[in-house]
Amino acid sequence: MTASVPAAILSAALAAVPAAVLAQGYAGLGAEADGDFAVPQQGAALAFPGDHLPHPDYRIEWWYLTAALSAADGTRYGVQWTLFRSALRPGADTPGLPGDTRQIWMGHAAVTTPDAHLFDERLARGGVGQAGVTEPFEAWIDDWTMRSTAPADADPLDAIALTARGDRFAYDLALEATGPLVLHGDAGFSVKSPAGQASYYYSQPFYDVSGTLTLPEGDVEVTGSGWLDREWSSQPLSGDQEGWDWFSLSFESGAKLMGFGLRESDGGHFTSATWIAPDGTETAYGDGALRLTPGATAEVAGRTIPVEWRVELPDEGLDVTTTPLNPRAWMGTTFSYWEGPIAISGSHDGHGYLEMTGYE
Template sequence: MRLRPLAFLCLWPIAALAQGFSGLGTDAEGFAVPAPNPSFSFPADHGPHPDYRIEWWYLTANLTDPDGAPYGLQWTLFRSALAPGEGEGWQSPQVWFAHAAVTTQDTHLATERFARGGIGQAGVTADPFRAWIDEWTLEGADVDNLTLTARGPDFAYDMTLTADGPLVFHGEGGFSVKSIEGQASYYYSQPFYRIEGTLTLPAGRVPVSGTAWLDREWSSQPLAENQDGWDWFSLSFDDGSKLMGFQLRQSDGTDFTSSTWIAPDGTSTAYPSGAFRAEPLAHSTVAGREVPTRWQVALPDRGVDVTISTLNPNAWMDLTIPYWEGPVTMSGSHTGRGYLEMTGYE
């Protein structure tokens, strides 16, 4: 489960904002809607799906420098449609925006870019793969071998990524249900990247290496009207297994959850709502908000019961649409590193 389109804030009626977090519960009339039993086609599905309202290419990475100091990296490109379909030049209904961030134990640096579709400033091609906005790029001959760049006012990064495992499909073969009413998205990941390169920070250049996780998701109405935000975890355990889990917080105080267990060889098992549990243990005051920054996460069917700790509690994305996103570590039944995204905290 991932993020939200800018167009809902700047180009949609304000009333839409009450319909799920950032308008993601808005009715999908006129747009295509995900259906069960999807049939994916690659490399085409690595590219855009303009008949759907929202889509993202979402990369996070856990990194270490030669001295063992930890870092986190995020690079995300979002597509949001004002109407279904393509269009030439300024007639394109597609809006693009992107986020980039670097997190250390002491600092969190983030920036954003915006673009209109149809004029070449931003977009995605599937074969060869290239996702870009201005000079920010995620590209390669295919999605298994990529280079990554981004620049901001106070940081930059240049990285290479190599996948050593298969794509993983969430939910029922990539059909990821988000509510008891049946809202859903198409959702798959590449969680097996090895990544290395250079961070450019205010204090200088830092060589880093580690692991990365790419999420691909598209839909037209992925939330129900009563869902106000979510807590999303991507966890890579030291034994080679992985866990994706999220909970969607609902206005009646209940949660809708979904999770995927990923074995070291890429074999995956999807779990329905209720199997995955995430409970806040401690909060921090971040950007004037009380945000959970220590969690207890469990997937009892796999013996997972871990305490999640944030690398930097102040990893607040103070952008046009604010949210929390940053690297985490874990202890308990399993050890390892991962990423946490939290939205809807006022």
């Protein structure tokens, strides 16, 4: 299916969303949740494998995978695969009912090289079999798939096959987890603002990755590491939060860090972090423990973007600088943002991924 057909579907659906809602925070994520939508509750236990599947009573949800890869000649690459679910009203779609559009699906895929950032987008509605997440675990939109290949007695996300194809790229990757799932915040309850907005949030940050990238110059065999984020909520931002800077960092020591800063209209910066030991033991850090300082900028898509950052977590002895593989890794999608692989140097060396939204 061509991109223009699902784009028309999504445009029609978005037309039903009031402009005032879309203006609340990046991509409307700060809009107050309608009373019919569920909101995350502190103390609610996450349960697997059920929570790998959709939560249609919540307004927004995503399955978000990034991978830092390299070829045999040392050339570095990055890969992104994302499926977003957004609900116009709560509740599950009715299978086979073409008029049921309460769920909107959006997929993003990208390959970043030192010289290029190749991306594509897929848009779909629920109820017609064009996109979804089902059990046994498979997430898909059109012919893009994230499918479990794990044994029946294992967690479905322990092993996955990942495919996507755009106009100038494709990839076919195999991922094997070497560590446990990691819950962020308070056992998966991740606070996003001083006012208490929150999401349910967990990750699988321990993937070994291998496979093939298909690029304009030909096929490239790659290996590396991957990180899957799962998150759902009905109002993950407050109305005055304009965007975020999110980091997933993997260090040569085997430790990892998830950290983000949410930028507020008054200049404030709400931060949160999870320090992940090599064995998967997590330590959560609340607002203020993580320090994010922007450095060098680049002009990207008519915007000034801080593509280098100083990241500090003093409680863990962390003081590093991140630099992008490609400063122009701009996702010119329906809701645009910067997303790309980064190198880490300083107190800890390693690699990771950076996502920045709300730079208009």
